Amino acid sequence: MAVQFSEEKLNKVKEIIARYPEGKQKSALIPVLHLAQESFGGWLSAETMDYVASLLQIDPIEVYEVATFYSMYNLKPVGKYLFEVCHTGPCMVSGSDNIIEYIKERLGINVGETTADGLFTLKTVECLGACGYAPMMQLGKFYKEHLTKARVDEIIAECRAKAN
């Protein structure tokens, strides 16, 4: 499948570029990479990055530099549902270690792995700014906060139901 944004998304790219002064379209790189990751399977392949470079008329290396710097860009395929559980200090004192262990047990994978059915990937991440509502994880666009084992069970069941 050739990497190509839909007409609607190309318009979105134009709208993003228009936020900056003339000739400063490189500033659109980070937002456009988000759009590309969402559009092309949740990760950035070399082909996707090259496509973004051509859209913004910059060198591919300028895209690789950025894509490898920021932690939200996935440089290899991930499961349909990416569990990004915070394990920094404030979450840790609120029990994030137990939550991570429980998710590992429930999904049968280690941190950094994807389930065999391709549904779930588990990652640990650094502080997401939800310290008062810990333990927590990011799931797609939103946060899941005040996690308990029961809540984790619910979230996994909701994801499975949606995938079917």
Place this chain on the structure above:
Amino acid sequence: MGRKLLLDKAHIEGIRYYDVYRKNGGYAAAEKALKSMSPDLVTEEVKKSGLRGRGGAGFPTGLKWSFLAKPEGVPRYLVCNADESEPGTFKDRYLMEFIPHLLIEGLLISSFALGANRTYIYIRGEYAWIPDILEEAIAEAHKNGWLGKNIQGTGFDLDIYVQRGAGAYICGEETALIESLEGKRGNPRIKPPFPAVKGLWQCPTVVNNVETLAAVVPIINIGGDEYAKYGTGKSTGTKLISACGNLNKPGVYEIDMSISVEEFIYSDEYCGGIPNGKRLKACIPGGSSVPILPANLLLKTAKGEQRMMTYESLNDGGFATGSMMGSGGFIVLDEDQCVVRHTMSLARFYHHESCGQCSPCREGTGWMKKVLLNIENGKGKESDIDLLWDIQRRIEGNTICPLGDAAAWPVAAAIRHFRDEFEWHVRHPEEAVKRNFGLAHYADPLPVAAPAAAV
């Protein structure tokens, strides 16, 4: 009840939307500034208010504004720092989610004062749902004539755009943020030149935190002098504190900077004490980068005075016996928490977030993490404690940006105040992997030194 200036209306239903915000006095400050004040007069009021940057550094905002270069024919930019990534800090998120028009109004007044016609809100990428809220507020402000061309017939033009980051703590540093906004890696720049002279696209730029810019609204509404009557001494106004860790009521609180740390932790108006009858062991009062204090030094200064929630009092005693207000990320640890493990998690954080430009930070943060992990896992040596001290000392002050210092300080403070807990770990490794050191003497009253005889 403490007096509020930012969140006083946050509980009103629908305050997220323009009509409700306007009906409750919203955009009155913008109207006053744009229609009856000059840009310089707005800056003057901000100076008089004593407002200090709420992102962490505490630099006087009015003074920062006055440094902005104003060469003819060169655009100037205001950038709102909404990268909020300091562990323990989640106050800006609250403000943007619940009362977004307060930020938009603050941005409008501040852009007017600085002569900026294009303003960006740089928000951390993980807050992925908040740009929708902000963009909706921006669209409403546009529709009602508060943004766009010739705002309210005053001839002032302004557009505000929201830019999402993509996961990098370093982008909270203002020059890294600017690099990121230009579509590059978030590598901090060498200063000078400062952003006030050469910032975004090499143009004069002011970067201010969300809460700082929101505070401009009450300052214009009530006047700088009146604003300065809130708080204590040079800690004027109110401050948002995000409280977390082992507390009954974690969350975001707006405090008048005239209450004590003890009142903030234990009173029902604020955090409501520590759950399950546990005792307070330690606290990092201003975000993960500032020194951790044991309970006894947190509640009282080394001089035996009650410690207050102000910039000055939190810093009383310097780093030897004090800490900092920082970003207002207030992290509380109860008696069951292990300071070694907590410090390891922060070292891991800084290692992950180091941009890699400067060797002391890139290498040093990794070494600190490894050594701390060894101690935590019962594989530490007595000499590791001095080794950690040595590493942090070689990072501090030797890097382009303050991330190096921010990584060094938590380790330094943990060893300074909790050395016996580290020693216990390395001397009793088998026990240390099974249980925690506990409260020990960290909450015992400190001996108050007798006043030194006149020399």
